[in-house]
Amino acid sequence: MAKDKENIFKSHFTILKNTVLGFTSEDSLKYSASLAYYTVFSLGPILVLMISLAGIFLGEEAIQGKVFEELRGFVGASAASQIQEVIRNLSLSGKSNIALIISAVTLLLGATTVFGDIQNSINKIWHVRPKVKKGWLKMLKDRLLSSSLVIGLGFLLVVTLIINGTILAFTDRLQRFFPDATVILFSGLNFFLSFCVIFVLFAVIFKVLPDVNIQWRTVRSGALFTVLLFVFGRFLIGIYIESSDTESTYGAASSIVLILLWVYYTAAILYLGAIYTREYATYKGVPIEPSEFAVHIEVKEIEREVNEIPPAPLTNEEKNVK
Numbered sequence: 601m602a603k604d605k606e607n608i609f610k611s612h613f614t615i616l617k618n619t620v621l622g623f624t625s626e627d628s629l630k631y632s633a634s635l636a637y638y639t640v641f642s643l644g645p646i647l648v649l650m651i652s653l654a655g656i657f658l659g660e661e662a663i664q665g666k667v668f669e670e671l672r673g674f675v676g677a678s679a680a681s682q683i684q685e686v687i688r689n690l691s692l693s694g695k696s697n698i699a700l701i702i703s704a705v706t707l708l709l710g711a712t713t714v715f716g717d718i719q720n721s722i723n724k725i726w727h728v729r730p731k732v733k734k735g736w737l738k739m740l741k742d743r744l745l746s747s748s749l750v751i752g753l754g755f756l757l758v759v760t761l762i763i764n765g766t767i768l769a770f771t772d773r774l775q776r777f778f779p780d781a782t783v784i785l786f787s788g789l790n791f792f793l794s795f796c797v798i799f800v801l802f803a804v805i806f807k808v809l810p811d812v813n814i815q816w817r818t819v820r821s822g823a824l825f826t827v828l829l830f831v832f833g834r835f836l837i838g839i840y841i842e843s844s845d846t847e848s849t850y851g852a853a854s855s856i857v858l859i860l861l862w863v864y865y866t867a868a869i870l871y872l873g874a875i876y877t878r879e880y881a882t883y884k885g886v887p888i889e890p891s892e893f894a895v896h897i898e899v900k901e902i903e904r905e906v907n908e909i910p911p912a913p914l915t916n917e918e919k920n921v922k
Contacts, residue, residue: 615879615880618883631724635721636864639859645708646711647683671683674862678854679862682856682859718805719809721874728812728888729897745808799824800823802826802870803819803823805870806823811894813888813890818888825873826869826873829869833869
């Protein structure tokens, strides 16, 4: 029994050690900064589309209120108000049919950009890249996949609100008999619900977005590791937002700074989770395989003395032209 516990501890320690080493050797922080930049421009379209889709079932005002409440918990009241203003300006309601179609397509393209950046970054972390010959087909597949994720997030928001409303109604009944315990129960159930939603989101990202074939048990382990770090980081960021005076430091740009800070941290956690997933798969002997649209890449560092830097090798397209 003691030996089994020792082996479990040793295996987890090895995976974590390789994860940290991989995170420092990869360009993870650069990928995080890139995602934070894209998200500033894509966050509005993503939220507008999610609210519009979820509003079909529960009404846009109710959805906006819930989204604003969650955003306030993530980035603070000031940044959340700024995002709410962006959502209001990008709203699809009150437009003619042609303007509505044009706006929806524009928003969809803007919203899917951030998922494309996540896909490219995780592809690099997992050492795969798309095949050149299937470029157009791959691009079409990626756009459809990203669009499906945006739609899926909208439905996930609907399900979350329905479950949250059910829990609230249930706790209201219990409060008549157990007023003190009800608050603890509601907080616990609400936390568990948020935990499950974020877990599903990370699992879908690892399973669906990258150009790989990966087993669900590997995805579950990676998503669990990532969501634990995310919850811990959310707590730390919350403390930072409450204790720091970013408005006096950055002035009118404080809201943007908070959003960038939050997304940068979240992206770093996401890519750390991707590296953990890769190391977990390698350690367990269930390697991540490239899909039909991708190939495995291997980068080797060769040191040699040269008088001048040699020209870069020709790409397949350049070879065909010649």
